[in-house]
Amino acid sequence: MEQAQDKQVLLEVKHLHVQFHLKNGKKAKVVDDVSFVIYKGETVALVGESGSGKSMTSLSIMRLLPMPPGEISAGTITLNDKNLLAMNNKEMSKIRGNEVSMIFQEPMTSLDPVFTIGNQMMEAIRRHQKISTKQAKEKSLQLLKEVGIGNAEKVLTEYQHQLSGGMRQRVMIAIAMSNNPQLLIADEPTTALDVTVQAQILTLMMKLKKEQQSAILFITHDMSVVAETADRVMVMYAGQIVEEAPVRALFLQPKHPYTVALLKTMPTLETDIKRLPSIPGTVPPAYALPEGCRFAPRCPFVMEHCRHVLPEVTLLQHQHHVRCHLYTEEGALVNDGQRSIT
Amino acid sequence: MTDKEVLLEIHHLKAYFPVKRKSMKEAKKVVKAVDDISIDIFRGETLGIVGESGSGKSTFGRAILKLVEPTAGEILYKGQAIHHLKGRELQKYRNQMQMIFQDPFASLNPRMRIGAIIDEPMALQLPLTKEQRKKRVRELLQKVGLPEDAMHKFPHEFSGGQRQRIGIARALAINPEFIIADEPVSALDVSIQSQVLNLMMDLQDEFQLTYLFISHDLSVVKHISDRVAVLYLGRIVEVGTKKELYAHPLHPYTQALLSAIPVVNFDEPKQLVPLQGELPSPMNPPIGCVFHTRCPFVMEQCRLARPPLQQKNEHQQVACFLYEK
Numbered sequence: 117m118e119q120a121q122d123k124q125v126l127l128e129v130k131h132l133h134v135q136f137h138l139k140n141g142k143k144a145k146v147v148d149d150v151s152f153v154i155y156k157g158e159t160v161a162l163v164g165e166s167g168s169g170k171s172m173t174s175l176s177i178m179r180l181l182p183m184p185p186g187e188i189s190a191g192t193i194t195l196n197d198k199n200l201l202a203m204n205n206k207e208m209s210k211i212r213g214n215e216v217s218m219i220f221q222e223p224m225t226s227l228d229p230v231f232t233i234g235n236q237m238m239e240a241i242r243r244h245q246k247i248s249t250k251q252a253k254e255k256s257l258q259l260l261k262e263v264g265i266g267n268a269e270k271v272l273t274e275y276q277h278q279l280s281g282g283m284r285q286r287v288m289i290a291i292a293m294s295n296n297p298q299l300l301i302a303d304e305p306t307t308a309l310d311v312t313v314q315a316q317i318l319t320l321m322m323k324l325k326k327e328q329q330s331a332i333l334f335i336t337h338d339m340s341v342v343a344e345t346a347d348r349v350m351v352m353y354a355g356q357i358v359e360e361a362p363v364r365a366l367f368l369q370p371k372h373p374y375t376v377a378l379l380k381t382m383p384t385l386e387t388d389i390k391r392l393p394s395i396p397g398t399v400p401p402a403y404a405l406p407e408g409c410r411f412a413p414r415c416p417f418v419m420e421h422c423r424h425v426l427p428e429v430t431l432l433q434h435q436h437h438v439r440c441h442l443y444t445e446e447g448a449l450v451n452d453g454q455r456s457i458t
Numbered sequence: 459m460t461d462k463e464v465l466l467e468i469h470h471l472k473a474y475f476p477v478k479r480k481s482m483k484e485a486k487k488v489v490k491a492v493d494d495i496s497i498d499i500f501r502g503e504t505l506g507i508v509g510e511s512g513s514g515k516s517t518f519g520r521a522i523l524k525l526v527e528p529t530a531g532e533i534l535y536k537g538q539a540i541h542h543l544k545g546r547e548l549q550k551y552r553n554q555m556q557m558i559f560q561d562p563f564a565s566l567n568p569r570m571r572i573g574a575i576i577d578e579p580m581a582l583q584l585p586l587t588k589e590q591r592k593k594r595v596r597e598l599l600q601k602v603g604l605p606e607d608a609m610h611k612f613p614h615e616f617s618g619g620q621r622q623r624i625g626i627a628r629a630l631a632i633n634p635e636f637i638i639a640d641e642p643v644s645a646l647d648v649s650i651q652s653q654v655l656n657l658m659m660d661l662q663d664e665f666q667l668t669y670l671f672i673s674h675d676l677s678v679v680k681h682i683s684d685r686v687a688v689l690y691l692g693r694i695v696e697v698g699t700k701k702e703l704y705a706h707p708l709h710p711y712t713q714a715l716l717s718a719i720p721v722v723n724f725d726e727p728k729q730l731v732p733l734q735g736e737l738p739s740p741m742n743p744p745i746g747c748v749f750h751t752r753c754p755f756v757m758e759q760c761r762l763a764r765p766p767l768q769q770k771n772e773h774q775q776v777a778c779f780l781y782e783k
Contacts, residue, residue: 165647165648165649166647280737282736283736310510310511311510311674311718312715313510314720315717315718315720315733318720337648338720339722340721340722341720343721343723343724344720345720364724367722378648382648383651383652383655383677383678383681384677384722385676385680385704385716385719385721386722391659392652393652394649394652394653398620398650399647
């Protein structure tokens, strides 16, 4: 992958392979040869349907994969030139919540029900910063105010069940941002929330990102959220990144048949058609992947070649990568000249 | 509108739930999940119900089926009051309507085979022999796009989208006229979502079904509905034809909801306008207009009295003092 001169690489994932050992002896390849780069201060969206491996990728970065049955079988993950996969638990705990922090989909289960909000915030702060309890409390108060919680002093003494879903997610964001992380991984942060609350949380995240100049890895299945927030987008399907592009290019000139189909199938406020186009079939399970291209069984442009040979990642133009035989050299040889799919 | 036949008339429907008190001294409290909803549902249409969590949209659907007992109000089905129906009469009413549920994992009995799941409502409601029912199960599976041998399998062998198809086949089994779909596609991935939506629309054409389509997703509701009602804290704040409601939302809450949806538009990027504050507790809803605590156009009278739902133009009704003359 080429590099822009003015951008500094923050995180680099190279040829990451994650597999799960199933009880019946089979192996499930949940992440298969995933490579990408996140530059400092940018927002990258990772989109895909359930089971595409997007959460597994993010858990690998945090080294939070359940191991066993999970296993990172190959690849490297480097953050600021440090190899995360070579770190022991103690070293890793200095990274988590400090240089990289994460917010999850379900704000209900990601806060501890038996500690007050204040307790949990102060723990997160004092774990990585050498300051007194009193200072940590002040900092917590200030953080809660920054994420738009009005009665911060009261919230500090409350438990998670006393807060609404939107409030909990605000608290989670406050905790995640408490140590000025360089990378924030947000795994479906607004999926469990109502649209009006989602708008509040998205606006908040973008504001904090600007102030703290953190990079965000935004994991979601919602393409419209991607369009509003991301600088670059990576589309994942059955464990692989099938297309990667700057946000505008991805929406306006999608190249991979899966991306094209995904954009067409989503109902939006603008579309006014009687029937939605749909993608026939379902995502193949990770323990029974097709031999060639993963999308071949559902692809309207499938060629015989696709069913046998997995396409390599091809660079089309600046920052626009695609994993599809319609764009590879070998695919072009067997393709009868029809290269346009949109 | 006048040429359309009214299938269901709902007058002043209320569904309150008592809340446990901490002591006898405390005043009795109720959650007003559905608070005075009146609406007509026409034959063959899809009425979309949108609202955020806690707005009472699911309770509204359940109250129509008498799955929760309405506290007050009247429901007329083809002109007949159903409030007092019991036993066999109630069953007769219920076999004209069916429900499709949100969670395709929880709404199918994991220990029953698909054939038995689809057969059960027929065995209870229709005077058919075992052979006839078996034939019908096959037909239904084919209608919803599942292979025939699915009838011998168990729910866990199917994906979310396929399970939702099974739920639809079960709902269709007794030839209902009216189907309440409570968030039928919310648990599904986008590529599967459109398959199920298309299926529901095809079946509607084929069997002249009337849908009450409950969802929090305004884009999905826009796609499938003819008319849309917006609920806030148990009340309808606006109802109108899809086209008018989405193009010219009248109620400030509808406007806020629509502006909160992210859109894909790079030429004229839209600024998200988040609504301030939080949804008030339905246990203690604001006096006057329920939306006045968050409304950007709040006036003095909004805090005092509750605006009635009034016809604003040919296509829209709105409950807001901004439109009172």
